[in-house]
Amino acid sequence: MNTEQELKQFQERIDNGEKIEPKDAMPERYRKQLIRMMSQHAHSEIVGMLPEGNWITRAPSLKRKMVLLAKVQDEAGHGLYLYSATETLGARRQDLVEDYLYGSAKYSSIFNYPTLTYADICVIGWLVDGAAIVNQTMLAKSSYGPYARANLRICKEESFHKKQGYEMLAKMASGTPEQQKMAQDAVNRWWWPTLMMFGPHDSDSPNSAELIRWGVKTKTNDELRVHFVDRMVMEAEAIGITLPDPDLRYNEETGHWDFGLIPWDEFWSVVKGDGPMNRERIRARRHAYEEGAWVREAATEYARKQRLRAEKAS
Amino acid sequence: MSSNDSTEWPLWEVFYQPKNGKPFEHAGSLHAPDAEMALLNARDTYARRNEGIAIWVVPSDQITASTPEDAGPFFDPANEKPYRHPQFYSVPRAVKKRS
Numbered sequence: 204m205n206t207e208q209e210l211k212q213f214q215e216r217i218d219n220g221e222k223i224e225p226k227d228a229m230p231e232r233y234r235k236q237l238i239r240m241m242s243q244h245a246h247s248e249i250v251g252m253l254p255e256g257n258w259i260t261r262a263p264s265l266k267r268k269m270v271l272l273a274k275v276q277d278e279a280g281h282g283l284y285l286y287s288a289t290e291t292l293g294a295r296r297q298d299l300v301e302d303y304l305y306g307s308a309k310y311s312s313i314f315n316y317p318t319l320t321y322a323d324i325c326v327i328g329w330l331v332d333g334a335a336i337v338n339q340t341m342l343a344k345s346s347y348g349p350y351a352r353a354n355l356r357i358c359k360e361e362s363f364h365k366k367q368g369y370e371m372l373a374k375m376a377s378g379t380p381e382q383q384k385m386a387q388d389a390v391n392r393w394w395w396p397t398l399m400m401f402g403p404h405d406s407d408s409p410n411s412a413e414l415i416r417w418g419v420k421t422k423t424n425d426e427l428r429v430h431f432v433d434r435m436v437m438e439a440e441a442i443g444i445t446l447p448d449p450d451l452r453y454n455e456e457t458g459h460w461d462f463g464l465i466p467w468d469e470f471w472s473v474v475k476g477d478g479p480m481n482r483e484r485i486r487a488r489r490h491a492y493e494e495g496a497w498v499r500e501a502a503t504e505y506a507r508k509q510r511l512r513a514e515k516a517s
Numbered sequence: 518m519s520s521n522d523s524t525e526w527p528l529w530e531v532f533y534q535p536k537n538g539k540p541f542e543h544a545g546s547l548h549a550p551d552a553e554m555a556l557l558n559a560r561d562t563y564a565r566r567n568e569g570i571a572i573w574v575v576p577s578d579q580i581t582a583s584t585p586e587d588a589g590p591f592f593d594p595a596n597e598k599p600y601r602h603p604q605f606y607s608v609p610r611a612v613k614k615r616s
């Protein structure tokens with residue numbers, strides 16, 4: 204499907220708000236862009252378990268431990284919904300996974316920052332899951348049916364992620380002076396990397412226009428970021444947290460909050476692999492994949508033997 | 518240590534019944550070595566919050582689906598049978614008002 208006529212028909216379907224389903228005709232580039240974007244999203248959910256997993260054994264109470272376990276398990280689920288949605292495009296799961304473990308596939312840079320204290324866990328829930336909600340709410344309307352449905356399922360779970368983080372952060376922010384300091388310090392470290400989660404400015408994001416034209420995304424990176432900042436300014440104020448940006452100012456004209464310059468140099472260096480935790484993350488993921496190989500093989504072998512036994516008995 | 522041989526578990530489609538009395542819905546798919554594991558994985562992946570009260574798992578390669586290219590002719594006959602719909606029939610006015 205690549206003739207002028209077919210591309211036009213496809214664009215018409217998109218413009219009419221129709222959903223594209225796995226077996227439908229689609230431009231090769233649409234398929235490729237979706238595989239790239241959806242698998243990156245899936246990898247991010249999986250890597251995203253690591254920074255928080257780091258604190259499961261040291262949660263401050265049994266309640267917080269159960270909450271964190273449930274949240275991290277959800278993130279595994281998100282990764283699985285997204286991998287299975289990507290497979291509907293004809294990609295093989297194993298190839299997708301190996302392309303990021305041993306190849307060049309990317310995942311969200313936010314997970315290349317370390318979690319230094321438990322306040323980081325609060326802030327990840329509030330800011331990182333908060334940003335993920337903004338992004339995924341948009342993606343739940345994506346033109347590709349399986350991707351939209353996977354995001355819808357994800358969105359239903361994310362509000363718990365954000366709320367548990369925000370609740371904990373509010374508690375810390377009104378706690379002892381030490382706790383307040385921890386909370387503020389974590390916000391200071393995560394604020395800018397979270398703003399980068401929405402991706403480069405529209406002017407520096409060559410993929411963005413195409414993805415919007417195809418209805419994969421319906422809003423630009425900058426639109427999503429502004430929406431997020433507006434909300435977070437309000438939520439920060441409500442719990443006595445200061446956002447680390449002296450240039451934050453309400454703009455009467457636009458009705459939005461203006462913010463300072465995002466440190467893009469840092470963003471690109473993390474994307475290229477030089478963030479504080481890039482190497483550690485990939486090492487941990489490879490370790491899990493390789494150490495788990497025998498389990499996968501054993502289960503396959505067990506299933507084969509069971510099948511043989513059943514055949515013999517019948 | 519990249520492996521290119523297919524050691525991947527087979528793919529299964531997952532359906533669940535959201536509530537008693539409701540029809541089954543497609544949830545998504547997953548990989549599992551056998552039916553028993555597919556059921557357990559389906560519960561952990563797609564029903565962590567009681568989204569379903571019953572689950573079906575079906576090997577993906579066992580599903581036969583209509584194709585989008587044939588969708589037109591395939592469903593066409595239905596268009597020619599308006600008499601299958603209640604709007605096709607007229608009813609005395611007096612009765613109409615009461616419904």
Ligand SMILES: [Fe+2]
Nearest residue numbers: 248277278281
């Ligand atoms: Fe997630």
Ligand SMILES: [Fe+2]
Nearest residue numbers: 278332361364
């Ligand atoms: Fe989340």
